[in-house]
Amino acid sequence: MLTVGIIGAGPAGLLAGAYAAKNGAKAEIIDKNERAGRKLFLTGKGRCNITNGADRDGFMKNTPRNGRFLYSAFDAFFSDDILEILRQEGVPVKLERGERCFPESDKSSDVIRALVSYSVKCGARLLLGTEVGSIEKDETGFTLRMSGMHGGTRHYDRLIIATGGLSYHLTGSTGDGYRFAESFGHTIVEPKPSLIPFETVEEWPKELMGLSLKNVTLRAYKPEKPGDTGKKTKKQKPVYEELGEMLFTHFGVSGPLVLSASSMLADDPAGAVLTVDLKPALSPETLDARLLRDFEKYKHKQVKNAMTDLLPQRLIDTVLFLAGVSADKSIDELTKEERTAIGETLKCLRMTVKRPRPIDEAIITRGGVSVKEIDPKTMESKLVPGLYFAGEVIDADACTGGFNLQIAWSTGAVAGESAALN
Ligand SMILES: Cc1cc2nc3c(=O)[nH]c(=O)nc-3n(C[C@H](O)[C@H](O)[C@H](O)COP(=O)(O)OP(=O)(O)OC[C@H]3O[C@@H](n4cnc5c(N)ncnc54)[C@H](O)[C@@H]3O)c2cc1C
Incomplete structure (x- = not known):
């Protein structure tokens, strides 16, 4: 036999x-x-x-x-x-x-x-x-x-x-x-x-450790050449784009969307750009209209207290920081440019991959x-x-x-x- x-x-x-x-x-x-x-x-x-x-x-x-x-x-x-x-x-x-x-x-x-x-x-x-x-x-x-x-x-x-x-x-x-x-x-x-979480260059994702996002769209863009540090031209197409769940961790980002994105990125993902659309169901125009409505509802309040209907509390400070808007600013003083910056950040929260986690993970x-x-x-x-x-x-x-x-x-x-x- x-x-x-x-x-x-x-x-x-x-x-x-x-x-x-x-x-x-x-x-x-x-x-x-x-x-x-x-x-x-x-x-x-x-x-x-x-x-x-x-x-x-x-x-x-x-x-x-x-x-x-x-x-x-x-x-x-x-x-x-x-x-x-x-x-x-x-x-x-x-x-x-x-x-x-x-x-x-x-x-x-x-x-x-x-x-x-x-x-x-x-x-x-x-x-x-x-x-x-x-x-x-x-x-x-x-x-x-x-x-x-x-x-x-x-x-x-x-x-x-x-x-x-x-x-x-x-x-x-x-x-x-x-x-x-x-x-x-x-x-x-x-x-x-492969199918691996990413460490990020930016510190802010680590500060959001434990926060998971549902129904967001993650896009991943290849680094244009090895050693690129997170540049992304408007023309560049994402190698990965999907709606789903992701998670912030003590080193950067993880969760189903991130793992799948890692599979589509190059052998060396360092320098790749990840963007998160926090409001994928809303077009930029609809989102702006929504912001205007919320800001009207919460007028005279500080901007950080006027976004609670839209985002989890922990994310509000980060979005405002990335949009370059003071969290304590009164809604009455918010300029149109600042509102636009908030809308753009909500549609495109941007991170740079530092490196994948070790192969054992x-x-x-x-x-x-x-x-x-x-x-x-x-x-x-x-x-x-x-x-x-x-x-x-x-x-x-x-x-x-x-x-x-x-x-x-x-x-x-x-x-x-x-x-x-x-
Ligand atoms: C946390 C986690 C979750 C996952 N979830 C999923 C999922 O839900 N769905 C999915 O499709 N995939 C999933 N995967 C991937 C999936 O587990 C692997 O693709 C699959 O186990 C590969 O099967 P394999 O038989 O090739 O290898 P393994 O499952 O790794 O088996 C190899 C075996 O070889 C033995 N071996 C190695 N060297 C020697 C030696 N010298 N002498 C004797 N024995 C030896 C090892 O002890 C081991 O038992 C997951 C992986 C991980 C780590």
């Missing part, structure tokens, strides 16, 4: 093991953690955004790097396939805003339990608490040196590397897969953080094993026959919304099946 070793019991490795076993191989899934799916446990804030209801075009739009490489894998195994497995294992799902798919129970642990059960039912064996240190290749296959619960050496005819990326390394993804791939001559596209790693060296139909290495890759270790990444887990499910299933059948 053909033997397939899979390094990593994350979403990609569990599916790879299940599909290798289902297709007749003796499959063993090895993970250094004592439990499978440790990162999976954290996904979707513990709720697990399993996949997305979008069609393939929607997936492509949400996969800024190497989406085309994934076409065949998505053709072979897509969102309905993972949902069918979960259904069989007794985990019903629900769709939320943006076609995000979650378990009805809102528990990522249910998804992990279902996948472990499925892979075991398919015939895969899990070797947990076991770390792979090195791999040697000879004409008969791969010899793995391992430490921990199943320490020693083990030989496999085929090998699937599903070791994940470089972020949240306490979950086990410490970049070992890159080291293994490099030892076989593979090119590693430099791993960088990233939701996903961009970069990894170059897709030029992997067969997209089988996930087999083009350099080393019998060697396969699956999941985040590959240089392909997507936006938030369940797209990254689908990449892991699809590439895992394809790698497992191909390793067993090729």
Whole structure:
């Protein structure tokens, strides 16, 4: 019987093991953690955004790097396939805003339990608490040196590397897969953080720490050239523009809009400009009319006390500071120019990216094993026959919304099946 070793019991490795076993191989899934799916446990804030209801075009739009490489894998195994497995294992799902798919129970642990059960039912064996240190290749296959619960050496005819990326390394993804791939001559596209919060050059966002904004529009503009410090010409088009939620933090900005914007910015986002439209539903003219109405209602008051219907209290001082208007000024003394400046600031609160947070805080790693060296139909290495890759270790990444887990499910299933059948 053909033997397939899979390094990593994350979403990609569990599916790879299940599909290798289902297709007749003796499959063993090895993970250094004592439990499978440790990162999976954290996904979707513990709720697990399993996949997305979008069609393939929607997936492509949400996969800024190497989406085309994934076409065949998505053709072979897509969102309905993972949902069918979960259904069989007794985990019903629900769709939320943006076609995000979650378990009805809102528990990522249910998804992990279902996948472990499925892979075991398919015939895969899990070797947990076991770390792979090195791999040697000879004409008969791969010899793995391992430490921990199943320490020693083990030989496999085929090998699937599903070791994940470089972020949240306490979950086990410490970049070992890159080291293994490099030892076989593979090119590693430099791993960088993606879906990552930003530190800002300006201090004022940090003073607003803890404040979250809902129903605002965030726009992100690329730095025009490396080293630019936040210049943005009127002509420049945003690389990202979306309505949603964001959050001010002790270092700058975070939240769903910011994470998604980071995925669309260049490898080095330093100097990129972020603007927030605090009143996206109002045109500049309608907003000015609204300001006039509020200022009439609160005439004789200080301007900071005349904007409470429009903004949360903590934001008022910042908006006035950025508009260059004294917060204590009486509405009676406010000039038309000052009102215009307030309106412009409300429509375009502007920040400059200093740097992304460290890679360990990233939701996903961009970069990894170059897709030029992997067969997209089988996930087999083009350099080393019998060697396969699956999941985040590959240089392909997507936006938030369940797209990254689908990449892991699809590439895992394809790698497992191909390793067993090729
Ligand atoms: C906080 C957070 C929230 C997220 N939420 C979502 C979400 O809701 N939806 C979504 O689509 N994506 C989400 N993601 C991204 C998603 O978790 C990853 O894309 C996915 O886990 C990648 O799967 P993987 O199997 O490739 O790698 P991983 O899940 O990282 O699994 C790799 C496994 O390999 C093991 N391993 C590594 N090296 C070795 C070795 N030498 N020996 C033995 N074992 C080894 C590790 O222990 C680990 O268990 C989130 C990520 C984070 C950090």
